[in-house]
Amino acid sequence: MNRSFNLFAGIIGSFALSCYALVLLPKQQLGGLQPQTVEDEGKITEIYPINNVAVEKGRAVYASEGCFYCHTQQVRDEQNGTDLERGWGVRRTVARDYIFDTTPFLGSNRVGPDLANVGSTKWRNEPVDENSKYKPAKRDAAWQLLHLYAPRTVIKSSNMPPYRYLFENKKISGQRSVDALALTGSDAPEPGYEVVPKPAAKALVAYLLSLDKSHPLKEVKGSAPEVAAK
Ligand code: HEC
Numbered sequence: 297m298n299r300s301f302n303l304f305a306g307i308i309g310s311f312a313l314s315c316y317a318l319v320l321l322p323k324q325q326l327g328g329l330q331p332q333t334v335e336d337e338g339k340i341t342e343i344y345p346i347n348n349v350a351v352e353k354g355r356a357v358y359a360s361e362g363c364f365y366c367h368t369q370q371v372r373d374e375q376n377g378t379d380l381e382r383g384w385g386v387r388r389t390v391a392r393d394y395i396f397d398t399t400p401f402l403g404s405n406r407v408g409p410d411l412a413n414v415g416s417t418k419w420r421n422e423p424v425d426e427n428s429k430y431k432p433a434k435r436d437a438a439w440q441l442l443h444l445y446a447p448r449t450v451i452k453s454s455n456m457p458p459y460r461y462l463f464e465n466k467k468i469s470g471q472r473s474v475d476a477l478a479l480t481g482s483d484a485p486e487p488g489y490e491v492v493p494k495p496a497a498k499a500l501v502a503y504l505l506s507l508d509k510s511h512p513l514k515e516v517k518g519s520a521p522e523v524a525a526k
Contacts, residue, residue, distance in 0.1 A: 332513060344511040347396045356504025357496045358401065359461065368403035369412040371509070386408040386510045387519040393491045393509045397518055408456055416497035416508040438478070440501040441493050446483045462497035 331342040359362070361463060371385035389412055394400040413419040435443070439450060445463050447454035462476070468490050475498070476490035485491050493501070512519040515525070 308367075329392050329395050331395065332392070332511075342515070345393060345396055345509075346507060348506050351499070351503040351506045353496075354506075355500035356499070357396075357462075357500040358503055359399065361462075361500070363411075364401040364403045364408035366405060366456070367401075367409070368406055369401045369410065369507070370403070371412050375445045379410060382409070385413045385416075386418050387512070387516045390511050390513060390515055392513055392515065411504070411507055414507045414509045415505040418510050419503050421509075437501050437505060440480070440504055441475070441497060442477055442496060442499070443475055445491060445493075446479070448478065449483055452488045459497070462500070463491050466492055 332344045333340045333342050335341075349467070369389075369390045371379045371387070372391075373379055373388040380388070383482070409421045441463075443450050443454075443456075443457045446458050446460075447456040465485050466489065467490055472490055473492045476492050478492060479485065
C-alpha cells in the first residue's frame with residue numbers, strides 16, 4: 297500500500313515538476329513580454345515590435361504557400377551558427393521579436409536563406425555565386441515580385457520554385473498596368489499581354505518587406521546599449 301502510494305506520488309510529482317519547468321516557468325518569464333518603449337518627456341511610446349495588421353493577409357499567404365518549409369525566420373547568435381556572418385541579420389532574434397506573431401514561422405529547414413530580416417535595409421544574403429553582385433542590398437517590391445514569378449530572372453542559379461499562379465497573364469487594354477512585371481526573354485508574355493500580380497502576391501510581398509527584426513533590444517548584448525529601453 298505504502299509503496300504504491302510512493303510510486304503514484306512520484307509519478308504525479310515528476311509530471312508536476314516537468315509541467316512547472318517546461319510550461320509554467322517559461323510562461324512566467326516570457327508570457328508577459330511587452331513591446332520595447334521609450335520615454336520622452338514623461339510620454340511612453342511603444343517602438344518595437346509594432347503590431348502590423350496591414351500585412352496579415354500576406355502572412356496568411358506565406359503560411360498557405362508553405363514558404364516556411366524552406367525558409368526559417370530566426371537568426372542565431374555567433375556561438376550557434378554563422379547567420380550573422382551570412383548577412384541574415386545584425387543581431388540574434390529573441391522572444392520579444394515574435395510577440396505579435398500569432399504563429400511564429402521559425403521554421404526548421406534552410407533550403408533557402410533565413411527571411412527574418414528580408415525587408416530590412418541591412419539584410420544581405422550571403423554572396424553565393426557570381427550573380428549575387430546583381431542583387432540589391434534591399435530588394436524592393438518590384439524585385440520581390442519578379443523573384444516570386446520567375447526566381448531565375450533575378451538569381452540565375454536559384455532553386456526556388458516559381459509561384460506563377462499568384463500572377464495573371466492579362467491582355468493589355470489601353471495603358472500598361474503600373475505593377476506589370478518587367479519580364480524579358482523566354483519569361484516575357486506574348487505581345488499585347490502583361491503579367492500582373494494577383495492580390496495574394498501583392499500581400500505576400502508587403503509581408504516580406506515588413507520583415508525586419510534588426511531593431512536593437514536591451515536583452516540582446518551589443519545590439520545597441522545607447523537605446524533607452526525599458
Ligand atoms: C522548395 C524550397 C523553397 C520554397 C517552398 C520557397 N523558397 Fe524561397 N528560396 C528558396 C531558395 C533555394 C532560395 C535561394 C535562391 C534564391 O534566392 O532564389 C530562396 C530565396 C528566397 C528569397 C530571397 C531572395 C534573395 O536573395 O533576396 C525570398 C524573399 C524568398 N525565397 C521568398 C519565398 C517565399 C515568399 C516563399 C513562399 C511563397 C518561398 N520563398 C518558398 C527555396 C524555397
